[in-house]
Amino acid sequence: MLTLIRIELYKIFRRPRTYIAFAAITALITVIQVGLSIDGEAYADFVMQTIKQSFDFEGKLLNGYLVCYILLQLLLVHVPLLIALIAADMISGEANLGTLRLLLTKPISRTRFTLAKFAAAAVYTFLLLVWIAFLSLVVSVWIFGTDDLFIVKSSYAVQLAEDDVLWRYAGAFGYALLSMLTVTALGFFFSHFASNSIGPIVATMSVIVFFTILSTMGIPIFQKIQPYLFTTHMVNWKEFFDQQVDADNIAISGSLQNPEKIARSAMILILHIAGFLAASVWVFRKKDVLT
């Protein structure tokens, strides 16, 4: 199995297309970091203008932790497209090249073949997130320095102490990996039904956009189905940046506001990943290779 995964990774990382995602992420993050380093204070003032009327701030509001949070909010909406580029191509791309029939004449069971391909796509997703984490957190901290993380939510604001932030980012990136693996599994599933990758990529993105709209609209009938949509749970990495308060309304350092919600959402995403993967194996085992 390890040999198979290594071969799949070798194929992924020998293709120029693979590096489009890494280049796009690098360009996007660099542009935002340059913009914030030139005119970031004005941006922070604009975001905080209502709060600044009531509170005085000391220290560095626009620090590496806040820049990373801003970047994650922006990127985790667009990264699914970059993941779909590879995941939705895993089987359909082989069918398009004509290599699928040659691969399947080799002494490898279709189940192992499917699992190895998914594992390789998952490694790609993981590496893409590691790259995002490096650029958005490590490089931002290097450029902007560190201080407390101050986040404005819809009806309140959260201030996280400087020494209480890093583990939250570790949790958020871990959770983001689950969210992105759900996209990987969905794209991978669609890739079994076409002999070119355009259809599965478009299908993956259409499902995500459609479900995201349903997840965010406040119409009562939609609210009933929202708990069952994976897109509702994909954004819950933000829960790592909320903390409990004690009876005196003092924030408890090192706490999470709603750990049960994170655990429940993570479980739902894991179930989606397992479901899409099981469906992929089932479809592929039955598939007649005619191309």
Added chain:
Amino acid sequence: MSIINVNGLTKQFGSIAAVNNLSFSVEKGSVCGFLGQNGAGKSTTIRMLLTLIRPTSGSIEIFGHNLLTHRSEILKNIGAVIEKPDVYPYLSAYDNLKLFARLSGMKPTAARLKDILELVGLADRARDKVKIYSQGMKQRLGLAIALVHDPEIIILDEPTNGLDPQGIADIRNLIVRLSRDLKKTVLVSSHLLSEIEQMATHVLIIDKGRKLVDGPSASLFDPSKTIVELETLDPSFTRQQILNSPYGGNLMDDRDSSLVLQINRNEIPGLSRHLVTHGVDLVRLQPRHSLEDYFLQITNQNTDADTYTD
């Protein structure tokens, strides 16, 4: 001894039976020419032999084991080229070969990969990316991939597609060598009947998914009834010379400028010597491909029978 046994194999695509109750066997060490018109079911059968398509019914036994229950161990000993030998264009021939060798369960040495690339005539271009290869070079690489893990059975679906005449002859010689010297069993489908005729020890002909004929080549078309066409500068003089010779009784037809005889293949050199020594200006002496004749005859019979039934 049969190495491949197919029994009652059927594949339905909706209401269409691409392969219909097909049974045949392939002898160990033979070169089996697999023939049929376009749409006859050859590719579907080959894909079922390679587990790319799941049969609707019937069974396939290879090396004495059921293909569906012993898939991996059987496929370890099969090498195949199916239609176009598509490989990864962004990799070199060497890297493609290494990758598929590893997928076949072997850890190939550099020497083994080099030997195989030399065998198919690609050693000089081994490090070039496949995207700049011609169709013929890709075909050779496909053969190298089929052979790299030293399989017992080699299944080739149209292996000479896209090759020039020299390339076709090379592949033919390679197939003959694989069978004769290395004792491999080869199942090969091709549209080039003359090529099949030159290398196949057995022939299997199917039409509309059903078997028409199979068996040793020698028993299917009788070499004692080879058709020979003659073209000379003076057909009437030639005709007279043939009638006055021991070959007179073999004369079948007489057209504007060519003459047709039915003759034992072994007698053709004697016929040509006789004509030359008796002053015939020979332009062309051509044995017609008996397999081609046989194929057309047998598939037309099948079409006629269908027409009659309809």
